[in-house]
Amino acid sequence: MYRYDEFDHRLLSQRIGQFRDQVARRLSGQLDEDAFRPLRLRNGVYLQLNAYMLRVNIPYGLLSSRQLRRLADIAERYDRGYGHFSTRQNIQFNWPRLVDIPDMLAELAEVEMHAMQSSGNCIRNITADHLAGIAADEVADPRPYCEIIRQWSTLHPEFSFLPRKFKIAVSGAARDRAAVHVHDIGIRIRRNEAGEIGFHILVGGGLGRTPVIGKTLREFLPEADLLSYLEAVLRVYNRYGRRDNKYKARIKILVNDLGIGAFAALVEEEWQRLRHSALRLGPADIERMKAHFPRPDYLPPVNDTSEYEALRRDDPAFDRWAENAVFSHRQPGYGIVMVSLKRSGRPTGDMRADEMRALARLAEEYGFGEIRVTHRQNLVLPDVPLHRLPSLWRELTALDLAMPNHGLLSDIIACPGMDYCALATARSIPVAQAIAERFDDLDYLHDIGDLSLNISGCINSCAHHNVANIGILGVDKRGQEVYQITLGGSSGDDAAIGKRIGPALPAEDVPAAIEGIVEAFLAEREGDERFIDTYRRVGDQPFKERVYA
Amino acid sequence: MPEIVAINGAKPGTDWLFAEDDEVVAPDRPAVFSLSRWLEAGGRGDAGLLRGVRLDPADDPALLTGRLDGVAMVALHFPDLNEGRPYSQARFLRAELGFGGEIRARGAVLADQLLFMARCGFDVFELAPGVDRQVALSALSAFDIAYQPALAAGNGDTLYNRLRAGRGA
Ligand code: SF4
Numbered sequence: 001m002y003r004y005d006e007f008d009h010r011l012l013s014q015r016i017g018q019f020r021d022q023v024a025r026r027l028s029g030q031l032d033e034d035a036f037r038p039l040r041l042r043n044g045v046y047l048q049l050n051a052y053m054l055r056v057n058i059p060y061g062l063l064s065s066r067q068l069r070r071l072a073d074i075a076e077r078y079d080r081g082y083g084h085f086s087t088r089q090n091i092q093f094n095w096p097r098l099v100d101i102p103d104m105l106a107e108l109a110e111v112e113m114h115a116m117q118s119s120g121n122c123i124r125n126i127t128a129d130h131l132a133g134i135a136a137d138e139v140a141d142p143r144p145y146c147e148i149i150r151q152w153s154t155l156h157p158e159f160s161f162l163p164r165k166f167k168i169a170v171s172g173a174a175r176d177r178a179a180v181h182v183h184d185i186g187i188r189i190r191r192n193e194a195g196e197i198g199f200h201i202l203v204g205g206g207l208g209r210t211p212v213i214g215k216t217l218r219e220f221l222p223e224a225d226l227l228s229y230l231e232a233v234l235r236v237y238n239r240y241g242r243r244d245n246k247y248k249a250r251i252k253i254l255v256n257d258l259g260i261g262a263f264a265a266l267v268e269e270e271w272q273r274l275r276h277s278a279l280r281l282g283p284a285d286i287e288r289m290k291a292h293f294p295r296p297d298y299l300p301p302v303n304d305t306s307e308y309e310a311l312r313r314d315d316p317a318f319d320r321w322a323e324n325a326v327f328s329h330r331q332p333g334y335g336i337v338m339v340s341l342k343r344s345g346r347p348t349g350d351m352r353a354d355e356m357r358a359l360a361r362l363a364e365e366y367g368f369g370e371i372r373v374t375h376r377q378n379l380v381l382p383d384v385p386l387h388r389l390p391s392l393w394r395e396l397t398a399l400d401l402a403m404p405n406h407g408l409l410s411d412i413i414a415c416p417g418m419d420y421c422a423l424a425t426a427r428s429i430p431v432a433q434a435i436a437e438r439f440d441d442l443d444y445l446h447d448i449g450d451l452s453l454n455i456s457g458c459i460n461s462c463a464h465h466n467v468a469n470i471g472i473l474g475v476d477k478r479g480q481e482v483y484q485i486t487l488g489g490s491s492g493d494d495a496a497i498g499k500r501i502g503p504a505l506p507a508e509d510v511p512a513a514i515e516g517i518v519e520a521f522l523a524e525r526e527g528d529e530r531f532i533d534t535y536r537r538v539g540d541q542p543f544k545e546r547v548y549a
Numbered sequence: 550m551p552e553i554v555a556i557n558g559a560k561p562g563t564d565w566l567f568a569e570d571d572e573v574v575a576p577d578r579p580a581v582f583s584l585s586r587w588l589e590a591g592g593r594g595d596a597g598l599l600r601g602v603r604l605d606p607a608d609d610p611a612l613l614t615g616r617l618d619g620v621a622m623v624a625l626h627f628p629d630l631n632e633g634r635p636y637s638q639a640r641f642l643r644a645e646l647g648f649g650g651e652i653r654a655r656g657a658v659l660a661d662q663l664l665f666m667a668r669c670g671f672d673v674f675e676l677a678p679g680v681d682r683q684v685a686l687s688a689l690s691a692f693d694i695a696y697q698p699a700l701a702a703g704n705g706d707t708l709y710n711r712l713r714a715g716r717g718a
Contacts, residue, residue, distance in 0.1 A: 007713055011694055018691040022661065025684070038631060039661055121631065151696040157668035158640055161633030227708075238637050243606075273645060278698035284707045 001062055001370065002147045002292045004112045012109045015116060015155070019043045020102035027099065042122055042160070044115025045101055048422050054093045054101055055118040056108060058373050060128035060146040060170070061089040065360035065369040070111045072356035078104050083356070085341060085349040087413055087464060088167070089127045089373045090118055094420055116154055121162045123153035123234070127169045129177045130374040133293060134382050136330040140189045140197055142172035144289035145226065148281065152227050159234045163241035164249035166234070167206075179375060181205045181214045181495035182467055184251045185233060190220060197223045203233065203263070204255035207461040211497045212252045215260045217267065223286065225271075227279040232271035236263070296368040301333025302387040311390045320442065321393055324404035326384075335386050339379040339396065340403040340411065344436055347429045348414045349377035358399050366392045376413055376452075378406070408445045409453055409518070410436045413464065417457030417474065418481070424457035426474025426481035431455055431510055438511040439518075448518055451531045452491070467491035469532050470517060471498045472510065483510050487517070487543055488535050501544050516546030552676040554663070554685050559651050559672040563599060565622070581624055584608045587616070594619025603655075606634035610641045617648055625671070627656035636669045643670035660688040668695065 004012070022039050025031040031039075040046075046053040056071070063071075071091060075083045078100050079093040086092055096104060108114060118125055126149050128142045129135065149168060153159070159166075171178040172189040180186025186202035198220040205214025221229050240258075242248045255263045312319045327336040339359065341349050351359075363371050363381055366388055372380035384392055396402035405411045412435065415421065417428030432455050439445055454468035458475070465471030471486035482504035489498030505513055520542045525534050535543070555561045566580040574580045581601035582590070593616070594600035601622035604610060613623075623642055625635035635654065642648040653673040654666050660680055667689060676685055696712060 007694060011692065011696065014692045014694075018661075018688075021687075021691075030681075030684075035630065035659055035661075121633075154696050155665075155692070156697055157665040157695070158636045159633070160665050161631055161636065161662075163633070235637050238633050243632070243634075277644075279708065282707050285709055288707065288709055 001064055002059075002112075002143075002289075008112070009109070011154075012114055012116075013106075015043075015114070016102060016105045016109060019105065023098060023102055038120060038161070041120035042117055043101075043105070044118035045098070046119060046422075048094065048420055050420075051095050052098050052101070053420070054096050054104060054115060055086070055090045056093070056113060056115045057118050057125040058089045058091060058113075059126060059150050060132065060143050061130045061373040061375075062132075062143065063371040063373060064111075065363045065371065067111045067113055068356050068360040068363070068371055070107065070113070072353035072360070074104055074107060075353040075356070082350055082352045084347070084416065085351065085373055085377050085379070087375050087377060087415075087462060088125060089130075089375060090125060091373075092416075094416075119165070121164050121166075122160050123156065123162075123166045123168065126150045126153070127167070127178055127183075127375060129171045129173055130372040130380055131177060131327070131336060131382075132172060133295070134329055134331070134334075134336055135173050135177075136328055137174035138172055138330065139174065139191055140172045141290070141293055142170040142178075142187075142189060143293045144286065145172075145187070145189070145199075146170050147289055147292065148226065148285070149230065152230070152279075156234075159238055162234070162238055163243045164246065164251075166237070166251065168230075176493050177374075179464070179467070179491045179495075182207055182211075182464065182491060183214065185230070186214050192220055199223070199226060201229070201233075204252040204260075205495075206250050206252045207464055207466050208250065209247060209459045209461075210250075210252065211461070211466040212256070213495050213497065214252075215255065217260070217264055224281045225275060226281060228274040228277060229267075229271055231279060232267050232274050235270050235274075236266045240266070295331075296383055298331045298334060298383070299385065302385065305387050307390050308387055317397075318390065318393055320446065321402055321404040322389060324406050324408070324446070325402070326389060329383070331383070333386055335384050335389060337381040337384050337389075337392065337396075338374075338406040339381060339401050340405055341378050341401075342405055342411050342436065343400050343403055344410075344440055345433065347419075348412055348432055351379075355399060355401065358395075359401065362392065362395055376411060378411070404442065405445060407450050407452070409439050409448055409451045409470075409514075410445055411452070412436060413452075413454040413468070415456050415462040417455075421457060423460060424474070425459075425476040426457050426483065427507070428455040428457040428463065428472075428474055431472065431474070431483065431507055434507075434511045435514055438515060448522070449528070449530060451518075452489075453514070464491060465489070466498050467495060468498065469535070470514065475504060477504065480506065482506055485510075485513060485517075485547065487540055488532065490532055494532075499540060501540050502548050505547075513547045516549070517543050520546045551678070552680065552682050552685075554674045554676060554682065554689075555672060556667055556689065557672045561651060561653070561673040563621075565599075565601060567603065567624070579621075581622065584612060588612060592616030601651075601653075604635075604638055606632055606638075608638070610638045610646070613642070613648075614646060617646060617650075620648075620650055622651035622653055622673075623648065624653045624655050627654060627658060627662075630657040630659055630662060632657070636665060639666070639670040660685040663689050664691060668697075 044055040169178040169183040182205040188200040201218040202214035203217040367383040414432035418424040454465040455472040456463040467489040486498030579599035603624040
């Protein structure tokens, strides 16, 4: 994991000093809310319906047990004892007092965490594949590149007042798990025929009210040019992105208006000027960063897996969990364990302080003290020896963290919605809970198989509903909260935007509609088909018929 | 007169006239013209006269390529504090056109943006009404390091060393 040196610590502490001063000026009335707003946003502070919210970055989804414990302490000391993991590898605290936030940031800085640029019209937290460094299908570990980008983008003087927010995701694996197609810039690490590392650069993907799949800007960018190229893209966006209408200000609109060819030509012109500047990365830069992410000291596989095998045979609950929540690791003898934060009766992505501490302990006892955060609001224990799975499972079960619903219908992404978010037009958490309650039969869920269901409480689409197989969007219709349903979205390699199937429904009809959609799927399904494949084969007619019968 | 802060040895003492496009300007009056007027007039100053050019955020600074002879100052305008284009314009003027004169920030120039502006090449700041000079000066010294080479990369074989040897601010 990246370890701060003196330079990093100094910069972060100067940042906190600056924000402490800004908060003091705000509280004394020297700064009005209009002037303070962009400053607080760039430090992760939102103003919500009832209180301020602090959004803390978890760069590329990587947490140490020490950091998770610190998040638990902060949740107890400054909040109501829990935190909320978001869809972009952040954690949010919903109830801090403004006057306390500089102290919260100082406590985070002690464990090398920060909230810089977690909101505002600037380059946001850099996200990555949550299986970086451990996935069997990896071309190269994305984390060193993410950290290089993180540093470059942090307090960048030229790009701190962009037309709109700017999100970058990096994937280093054959299969995309970082949703690179729906980011302002998506980066896929590639190897060319000569075995050299380079980057496939996608641009202009995004959700919100105009969902767009990213387009290829460059097939293979040499490793050394990563930062000069990003700088060129950002400069073109900063200069030409629309600033007159915030709904047309994302880079996707600029790319669409100009056309990808003309946009690429502008970037190219800028890049030729910047390519040989001080931003060029040397092999030593990259080696230095890679050294922060060494392979852990894995032990040779233990041959005695009799307990594991016996339990799989004898205990269907364990068998189901091992099947659903444990993924193959590139290191023989180890597994990757998904920890679901989609528990019945609990808001999606929420975690209490005591649970954070318990998981931090498990990360140390069953791994190397590391936890990952996924963009589906779940957590991962990345390095678990296979023969220890039975005892880990017992511990997770006792903590209600062994729900085997990874990738299934009840693994719902829901944004905070009307319960917390000032922008919401409808509730999302209660709708997610009502659906999860209706689909609480694990056998049925496993029969249905792979299916993503996301719920956003307004068109800002924080829950990425338009790239879910089943998307639900809450809107306000003459004072009533109603829900539009889209089908056919996907966020992986076959990324697609979902299509609306008909008029919006009131909240109480949504669970039945989802049930109808699932029944239609099961009736149309051939063999073991995934929902998305059936949908693509048969179209939306059978689904419409059930929902609007 | 707005409160003016200058850094890096800039000397903003001149009493500039920010001339309207149809305004008659006495030849010996230090004056700042819009980009279009400057280019229309040939993009050259006369020896010995103090001339400046002002750019709006949408103006393309590349149009000043080869047209900066006799320009002592370029003024960049911030219509509101969320405006980001002048940062790119300033970097372009410094890094690409090698402009060594004064780059002045005008408009919504608040204390907390100054450091970003300075790192992009601005050296004179006309503070917005109500901004305290002391607050502005202390905001300028909030950081003494940065993660980007910006205009002040140190020497070194790696980006890492260049940053840590240079002063980004
Ligand atoms: S989608 Fe809308 S309601 Fe939900 S968190 Fe985002 S802004 Fe708030």
